Amino acid sequence: MNVWLLAAVLGLAGVAMVLIVVLLIRNETAGDPTFVLLAVIELVLLVQAVVGVVALSSTSRNVSGVLFVSYLVGALCALPIGALWSLAERSRAGTGVLLVATFTVVALELRLDSIWAGAGA
Amino acid sequence: MPDQPGSRLASGPGRILVFGYGVFAVAATGRSLVQLGLHADRAPLAYSLSLVAAVVYLVATTCLLLGGPRAWLIAVAACFVELVGVLAVGTLSYVVTDWFPDKTVWSHFGQGYGYFPLVLPFLGLWWLGNNASTRGR
Numbered sequence: 078m079n080v081w082l083l084a085a086v087l088g089l090a091g092v093a094m095v096l097i098v099v100l101l102i103r104n105e106t107a108g109d110p111t112f113v114l115l116a117v118i119e120l121v122l123l124v125q126a127v128v129g130v131v132a133l134s135s136t137s138r139n140v141s142g143v144l145f146v147s148y149l150v151g152a153l154c155a156l157p158i159g160a161l162w163s164l165a166e167r168s169r170a171g172t173g174v175l176l177v178a179t180f181t182v183v184a185l186e187l188r189l190d191s192i193w194a195g196a197g198a
Numbered sequence: 199m200p201d202q203p204g205s206r207l208a209s210g211p212g213r214i215l216v217f218g219y220g221v222f223a224v225a226a227t228g229r230s231l232v233q234l235g236l237h238a239d240r241a242p243l244a245y246s247l248s249l250v251a252a253v254v255y256l257v258a259t260t261c262l263l264l265g266g267p268r269a270w271l272i273a274v275a276a277c278f279v280e281l282v283g284v285l286a287v288g289t290l291s292y293v294v295t296d297w298f299p300d301k302t303v304w305s306h307f308g309q310g311y312g313y314f315p316l317v318l319p320f321l322g323l324w325w326l327g328n329n330a331s332t333r334g335r
Contacts, residue, residue, distance in 0.1 A: 147228055166213055173214040181221050
């Protein structure tokens with residue numbers, strides 16, 4: 078599990094969440110800067126998925142493969158689905174969906190890390 | 199309101215709720231399938247309850263998306279099942295630890311999921327209560 082990729086995702090997600098909370102307080106809808114940031118996170122997640130699968134295939138440690146890969150894929154799905162679901166309603170609630178989606182990624186990443194460390198289902 | 203696309207239950211705060219329920223539907227389904235598939239014998243009761251939780255989340259998500267009086271009613275029932283489930287399993291997992299050798303979505307009141315499984319049914323019932331007059335139409 079690449080610690081730098083994990084740190085990058087968590088750091089960027091943290092920034093995104095602060096940004097989205099500011100939008101929520103100001104009652105503004107998310108614009109290009111927010112979506113670009115989310116796209117960058119998605120890109121890092123994509124790299125992480127590839128690196129993660131390669132690392133899984135070469136590790137000698139006992140990691141639950143099914144679980145690990147499903148979390149890698151799950152983390153990839155959260156932001157695109159969240160963004161689409163959010164864009165269908167350009168309101169405060171729509172922006173709130175982005176916050177929940179980003180938070181979901183953070184939760185999945187933390188769990189991914191513990192699965193890599195050997196945790197089970 | 200024929201001019202409004204989609205269900206009223208899935209717009210406004212309901213939109214956030216649907217996303218949250220969707221996440222838990224996927225999480226609970228995935229977890230119970232992995233647990234039952236890899237080592238069903240380790241904790242059959244815990245894993246079966248995990249699957250029940252998954253079905254309840256799926257039903258709730260679907261009903262919120264559909265909208266309408268019948269979906270509203272089923273969603274209310276699903277939220278109640280969820281509330282009873284998380285309270286019962288949460289309590290049992292502390293009292294009768296032997297029954298739950300492995301963790302599930304509902305064990306320890308959803309501790310492994312930041313206690314969201316405990317909060318979610320309250321949010322769901324609050325939102326459905328808000329829409330009681332229109333019954334999700």
